[in-house]
Amino acid sequence: xxxxxxxxxxxxxxxxxxxxxxxxxxxxxxxxxxxxxxxxxxxxxxxxxxxxxxxxxxxxxxxxxxxxxxxxxxxxxxxxxxxxxxxxxxxxxxxxxxxxxxxxxx
Amino acid sequence: xxxxxxxxxxxxxxxxxxxxxxxxxxxxxxxxxxxxxxxxxxxxxxxxxxxxxxxxxxxxxxxxxxxxxxxxxxxxxxxxxxxxxxxxxxxxxxxxxxxxxxxxxxxxxxxxxxxxxxxxxxxxxxxxxxxxxxxxxxxxxxxxxxxxxxxxxxxxxxxxxxxxxx
Numbered sequence: 512x513x514x515x516x517x518x519x520x521x522x523x524x525x526x527x528x529x530x531x532x533x534x535x536x537x538x539x540x541x542x543x544x545x546x547x548x549x550x551x552x553x554x555x556x557x558x559x560x561x562x563x564x565x566x567x568x569x570x571x572x573x574x575x576x577x578x579x580x581x582x583x584x585x586x587x588x589x590x591x592x593x594x595x596x597x598x599x600x601x602x603x604x605x606x607x608x609x610x611x612x613x614x615x616x617x
Numbered sequence: 618x619x620x621x622x623x624x625x626x627x628x629x630x631x632x633x634x635x636x637x638x639x640x641x642x643x644x645x646x647x648x649x650x651x652x653x654x655x656x657x658x659x660x661x662x663x664x665x666x667x668x669x670x671x672x673x674x675x676x677x678x679x680x681x682x683x684x685x686x687x688x689x690x691x692x693x694x695x696x697x698x699x700x701x702x703x704x705x706x707x708x709x710x711x712x713x714x715x716x717x718x719x720x721x722x723x724x725x726x727x728x729x730x731x732x733x734x735x736x737x738x739x740x741x742x743x744x745x746x747x748x749x750x751x752x753x754x755x756x757x758x759x760x761x762x763x764x765x766x767x768x769x770x771x772x773x774x775x776x777x778x779x780x781x782x783x
Contacts, residue, residue, distance in 0.1 A: 578649050579723065579733070589736035598622075599651025613649075616642050617723045 518543040522609075529611055533565070533573050536609025544607050550596070553607075557595055559585055564608040575605035577615040624653040624778035626771075631783060632664030634674040634715055634727070639783050641730040648737035655778065656734075657771045658762075659744035662783075663751060666743060666758045671728045675712040678702040688714060728759065735761030742766045742774065 512523050512531060518539035523531045530536055541561060545553050553561075563585045567576040578601055582589050596603040605612050625647050627640040644654045664670040678684050679702035686695045701707065716726070724730065735741065743758060743765045755765060766774070 601649030
């Protein structure tokens with residue numbers, strides 16, 4: 512298992528760059544990863560999605576929920592979700608929230 | 618990034634309920650992973666975008682060698698006999714069974730699923746020859762269909778894309 516330093520904190524990551532221990536995550540890490548992903552500042556709408564995923568991951572074995580679980584769970588529409596996390600929201604949300612890739616196809 | 622984004626194109630040629638899902642599931646997965654998606658609907662696949670047909674896609678048990686009674690909890694490899702499959706109501710029965718099974722795995726109905734793809738940025742096109750053959754026009758299609766195009770237009774629209782025929 513590789514480690515890397517994000518926002519001044521050493522964390523464990525897998526070969527795709529996802530954090531492997533959700534407990535090592537903090538908000539500064541989320542902001543730093545969002546920067547790496549080429550996204551601007553994280554707004555309240557972004558945090559609403561990230562917070563939901565963090566909560567949901569407790570019941571999902573540390574994995575990020577699927578996009579449909581996010582839209583039904585947060586009330587954020589599919590369109591908004593793809594604007595907030597452009598070009599691949601499924602992976603992007605998981606990475607920023609410090610969770611594993613979603614398991615599930617919907 | 619100067620590199621061009623990965624692009625996947627689906628050709629949907631089937632109008633049965635079971636064959637509507639592959640492009641929806643894989644297209645949705647592609648969008649979630651940041652891959653561009655284009656879908657071309659042709660022949661029976663026109664049912665997937667037809668306002669009149671989209672909510673009424675069916676699956677017939679006749680000659681369907683994979684649809685076993687195991688789906689209904691009957692053990693073993695017992696099939697639905699073809700002779701029984703022709704009984705009125707059997708297509709409706711297997712359709713409702715499949716809809717129930719899809720709902721159990723969290724897959725939304727075709728109309729809603731297709732809308733999710735459109736909202737996620739998928740580009741939908743209808744086949745001109747099929748539209749002419751079936752007497753369909755833009756107003757007959759669900760929201761999200763961009764245009765009625767020829768096969769040649771579709772080739773231009775999907776230059777460099779990976780292609781899947783369903």
